[in-house]
Amino acid sequence: MIKTQPGELNKTEVLRLLGYRGQEVPAEINARIDECARQIISAAAPKVIYKQIKITEISETGVCAEGVNFSGRDISHHLDGCGQAVLMAATLGSDVEKLLMRSGVSDMTNALIMDACATEAIEEVCDAFENALRDELRAQGLYLTGRFSPGYGDLPIEMQGELCTFLDTPRKIGLTVSRSSMLNPGKSVTAILGISEKPVRISAAGCDACSKKADCAFRREGEKCNE
Amino acid sequence: MSKIILLDGAMGTLLQAAGMNAGENPSLFGMANPEIITKIHLDYIKAGSRVILTNTFSANADKLCGGDYSVSEVVAANVKAAVAAKKTAESEGIKGVRTALDIGPIGKLAEPYGTMTSREAYDIFLEIIKAGESAGADIIYFETMSSLTELRAGVLAAKDNSTLPVWATMSFEANGKTFLGTSVASMAITLDALGVDAMGFNCSVGPKEFRAFTTEIKRFTSRPIIAKPNAGLPDPVTGEYGLGPDGFKEYMREVVNAGAELIGGCCGTSPEYIEALVSIAAKETATEHSALFNGICSAGKPVLFDGVLVVGERINPTGKKRLREALFEGDMNYVMKLAIEQEEAGADILDINVGCPGIDEPETMRSVVKTVQSVTDLPLQIDSTNPAAIEAGLRACTGRAIVNSVDASDEKLAAVLPIAQKYGAAVVGLTMDGTGIPESADERIALAEKIIKKAAEYGIGADSVLIDCLTLTAATQPLQAKETLEAVRRVRTGLGAHCTLGISNISFGLPGREKINRAFLAQSLAYGVDFPIVNPCSEAVMDTIVSSKVLLGQDADCESFIKYVSSETAETAPAQPAAESMTIKEAVSKGLSGEVAALVKQKLADTEELEIVNKFLIPALDEVGKRYEEGRIFLPQLMTAANAACAGFDVIKDSIAGRGGKNVNRGDIILATVEGDIHDIGKNIVRVVLENYGFHVIDLGKDVPPDEIVRQAKEKNVRLIGLSALMTTTVPSMEKTIKMLRDEGHKCIVMVGGAVLTEDYAAKIGADYYTKDATASVRVAEKIFG
Known part of the structure; x- marks a missing residue:
């Protein structure tokens, strides 16, 4: 397993998640963010699991791979030219969930900031995993795409359940999926990446694949959430 | 072997x-x-x-x-x-x-x-x-x-x-x-x-x-x-x-x-x-068993019976109007706060009592136990005179709990011990029977012996029995304290059981209660009480317990004591800037809770409560809300301002309650995260902000079934309902809730919010308003309630 423990969180990202658009950050809020980040990092017990599988067919309407199929144009596009796929799941663990629930009772400002810190932390865990795997594959002459998750574009969110069953996440990393396709613990990610013999576009799925495209607070201001 | x-x-x-x-x-x-x-x-x-x-x-x-x-x-x-x-x-x-x-x-x-x-x-x-x-x-x-x-x-x-x-x-x-x-x-x-x-x-x-x-x-x-x-x-x-x-x-x-x-x-x-x-x-042959540790636990935390353990008493509605209201209303947020405060103050175990006239005690016990366990790892003591409520509490409690309590009457022993046995709970035994509280230590010991013997018949060992030798008020029965303590000594040295004791009853009817409580607590601990039932948020109580543990030889190298004392100095260190130099508006916008409370208190000297709310607190919040909408401040600042205003509202509420007046309520609003959805941070932000604008929020929590929302809305005749859903997969249950509200003919306005919602989407599922953030929900509420 590739080790992934978030160190210091990227504060610019945390601020961005909190809706920061260049206003003055009062010293008190700044100190709170540091303290919340510290608590989230200390509660986080990140775990990542993945499987590498062969892709058997890519068509306009979906992708067939060993033991699992994906429907939709967007995933086909994402895996275009890839002979293999990596299915991954990552979670920060249940202690972060507890901390968020508790802070929601005692102090909503902290709850809000911790939520942003935890979102950033799980992203960093995934990035670290992805980068390490990319380096490993590069050494073998292979290229890895970015992450594509259920709910992006036309890949149904319900795919979460199938991915978790396939990866045996409840048993392996303590990650379950609710009837409404929510991941528990909440600060978790499932994703699909492609492996190709030719160079690929690494960037994440991007705005075109996003279901929030029409009503995105970042886009309204000419920004992007993933940059 | x-x-x-x-x-x-x-x-x-x-x-x-x-x-x-x-x-x-x-x-x-x-x-x-x-x-x-x-x-x-x-x-x-x-x-x-x-x-x-x-x-x-x-x-x-x-x-x-x-x-x-x-x-x-x-x-x-x-x-x-x-x-x-x-x-x-x-x-x-x-x-x-x-x-x-x-x-x-x-x-x-x-x-x-x-x-x-x-x-x-x-x-x-x-x-x-x-x-x-x-x-x-x-x-x-x-x-x-x-x-x-x-x-x-x-x-x-x-x-x-x-x-x-x-x-x-x-x-x-x-x-x-x-x-x-x-x-x-x-x-x-x-x-x-x-x-x-x-x-x-x-x-x-x-x-x-x-x-x-x-x-x-x-x-x-x-x-x-x-x-x-x-x-x-x-x-x-x-x-x-x-x-x-x-x-x-x-x-x-x-x-x-x-x-x-x-x-x-x-x-x-x-x-x-x-x-x-x-x-x-x-x-190979398996090893022999060595002596076992006895204790209770939550899912994450064992608490062993090997020294003084602080039992927090604050989740008990007797004489507490605010808690009683919260229990009737299902306001679990307040109950959770009490739990967290006691844990942070140093409680080892939380006593849970929900008994008040007219309440469905078993059902309330079940939901309080579940809710408290969601935010604290402390083991619980299920406190009720109603066996059905005891069973409901034990059933809902993850871990091993204590039952509070049985007394020595045959009837009570027969009703409660089988339940304790079924769930393997430890038991508090009160040294009294149907005939009243005994006056001598001898009589108390006889009853303690009876309880211990009877518990053993149900497989509950003396080490899992906590005898309560009963505190009587010193003001009316000054010679009883000594008898209580003597009985404690004999239980602890001769009967192999533990001792619990409610401390504060000793000072009932006396002035300066905390002083005598402190002395009695120290004496009880010295005589052998190891489960004092106290308010851990009282500094005098925790000072006494932490210090006594040193003297009882239960704090190796005085480690806990030193930690306790140093955290105390750290907390009192930063001096608050003088409140006089600031207006309420400034203090709210800077998120300074202490200042806002102090300023509101000052104002109360010559201004009516409602005038303070309408002329100072609400305009201050409006100003902050406006700055937020204009993008001049960002969400954490809005939240700290809301929290600060909240401190001001609390002062107002206390003042109104103090003179027996009717509290500020600009209108009742139900908030809920819909069924299947457990992400409720957005809804919680909306709750805090609405409350700070003087609205009364009935927060039904997360994953709330449509029929529960409809039931509460009808029962309490609530005209504004706010629903939250985070995911496309849970919006259908939002739609279902709205439809059910309409079908049932309940006249109300529904506002919806959540990450995947848009103006169009909200209209499509039959909502009256799409509220993109907390301040938008305030605008809707003000429009509805004026």
């Missing part, structure tokens, strides 16, 4: 080798291929297994949902395949094989972190148990559990409905905790209390870590220990496990030396691994 018994090894690994696809439900594969299942069982029996686990790990209603077969059919077919193997073995002269009905985790997360209720889990397990027992299973066997709440529901389903032995194992990480934070000690204390017949560990890590787990669990239970580890850790690319049969055996020898008696393997093991264990089973 007992014999080692061999269990079996992996099933899934062998099924894949026999042609099952990854991702296929093994129980369905087994149903289609019973001969393969029987053969695998038989291979294990021939290798030495004497307990075989049926191929029913994934045969539950959730995992078989939407398939062609019922749970009963799938379970029966797989159990029969195991029974067939057992019979074949018998015909070949292998006797004494038992089949264990294997039950894995349901696959959905239990409350509070997930949406599955204990009741749902109970029903799902019960269906498997019934089918398995009638198909001929000999043992009910839970394994690979991460959630103690879920496992407990399963054990109760088994114990309530079957006489078969119950075995249970959980899956621990190398750090000695499950994925959901259950510790080895908590598992042991809980399962032992419930009367599980054998318990232990399976899966997760390799056998190397199992030795430490086994050593740890033997401190808490004398029941046989099960160890069924994986064959090391799997390689992520090939999926193969690291340890071969011989390496596995070497580690397992250590595990047996540490005290495990029922051994086998989990993922990656095969009949060869079991065969390798045969030599251990023949030679």
Whole structure:
């Protein structure tokens, strides 16, 4: 397993998640963010699991791979030219969930900031995993795409359940999926990446694949959430 | 000294080798291929297994949902395949094989972190148990559990409905905790209390870590220990496990030396691994049990009975209007706050009492226990005079609890002790009977003896009995304190039980109550009270307890005392800037709660409460809201401002309540995160902001079913309902809720919010308003209520 423990969180990202658009950050809020980040990092017990599988067919309407199929144009596009796929799941663990629930009772400002810190932390865990795997594959002459998750574009969110069953996440990393396709613990990610013999576009799925495209607070201001 | 018994090894690994696809439900594969299942069982029996686990790990209603077969059919077919193997073995002269009905985790997360209720889990397990027992299973066997709440529901389903032995194992990480934070000690204390017949560990890590787990669990239970580890850790690319049969055996020898008696393997093991264990089973004998630790626990935290433990008394509505209102209204946020405050102040155990006239006590107890356990790890003391409420509390409580209380009357003993026995709870015994409170220490001791003797008849040892020698008020009965303390001394030195005592009653009717409370508390501790029931948020109380523990020799190197004292100085260090130099508006916008409270207090000297609200607090919030909407400040600043205003509102509320007036309420609003959705941060932000604008929010929480929202809306005649949903998959339940509100003819305005919603989407599902953030919801509320 590739080790992934978030160190210091990227504060610019945390601020961005909190809706920061260049206003003055009062010293008190700044100190709170540091303290919340510290608590989230200390509660986080990140775990990542993945499987590498062969892709058997890519068509306009979906992708067939060993033991699992994906429907939709967007995933086909994402895996275009890839002979293999990596299915991954990552979670920060249940202690972060507890901390968020508790802070929601005692102090909503902290709850809000911790939520942003935890979102950033799980992203960093995934990035670290992805980068390490990319380096490993590069050494073998292979290229890895970015992450594509259920709910992006036309890949149904319900795919979460199938991915978790396939990866045996409840048993392996303590990650379950609710009837409404929510991941528990909440600060978790499932994703699909492609492996190709030719160079690929690494960037994440991007705005075109996003279901929030029409009503995105970042886009309204000419920004992007993933940059 | 007992014999080692061999269990079996992996099933899934062998099924894949026999042609099952990854991702296929093994129980369905087994149903289609019973001969393969029987053969695998038989291979294990021939290798030495004497307990075989049926191929029913994934045969539950959730995992078989939407398939062609019922749970009963799938379970029966797989159990029969195991029974067939057992019979074949018998015909070949292998006797004494038992089949264990294997039950894995349901696959959905239990409350509070997930949406599955204990009741749902109970029903799902019960269906498997019934089918398995009638198909001929000999043992009910839970394994690979991460959630103690879920496992407990399963054990109760088994114990309530079957006489078969119950075995249970959980899956621990190398750090000695499950994925959901259950510790080895908590598992042991809980399962032992419930009367599980054998318990232990399976899966997760390799056998190397199992030795430490086994050593740890033997401190808490004398029941046989099960160890069924994986064959090391799997390689992520090939999926193969690291340890071969011989390496596995070497580690397992250590595990047996540490005290495990029922051994086998989990993922990656095969009949060869079991065969390798045969030599251990023949030679090794399990170790003797040493003295056990007694204690109670929550899922994550054991609390051992080995010194003074602070029982927090604040969740008790007697004489507390605010809590009583919260309980009637289902305002769990307030109850959770009380729990967290007491934990942070140093409580070890929380007493939970919800008794007030007119309340549905069992139902309220159940929901309070569940809610409190969602935000604190402290074990609980279920406090009620109503046996049905006690049972409801114990049933809902994950871990082992204390029952408060029984007295020495035959009637009470007969009503409460069987319940305590069923859940394995410790018990508080009051030294009184139907005839009133005795006046002498002698009489108290006689009653204590009766309670201890009776408890023993129900299998509750003296070490799990907490005698309450009863505090009487010094003002009216000044000679009684001495009798109480003398009785405490004799219980502690002669009867082998513990002592609890409610302290504050001593000062009832006297001025300067805290002074006498402090003296009485110190004396009680010196006489041997080890479960003082107190308000841990009182500085005098905690000063006394922390100091007394030093003097009682319960604080090695004064470590806790020094920590306590240094945290005290740290907290009082930063001096608050003078409030006079600031206006309420400035203080709110800067998020300075202390200043806002102080300024509002000053203003109250010459200004009416409502005038302060309307002329100062609301305009201050409006100003902050406007700055937020204009993008001049960002969300955390809006929230700190809201919190600061809240401190001001609290002062106003106290002032109004102080003169018996009617409190500020600009209108009632129901807020709920809809069914299936458990992400409620957005809804909570809206709640805080609305409350600070003087609206009365009835927060129904998260994952709220449509009919519950409709019921509350109608019952309380609420005209504005706010619904939140985070995901596309939960918006349908938002739509369903709105439809139900309309169909029921309840006249109300519905505002909706959440990450995936838009103006159009909101209109499409029948909502009246889309509120993109908290300030937008304030605008709607102001429009509705004026």
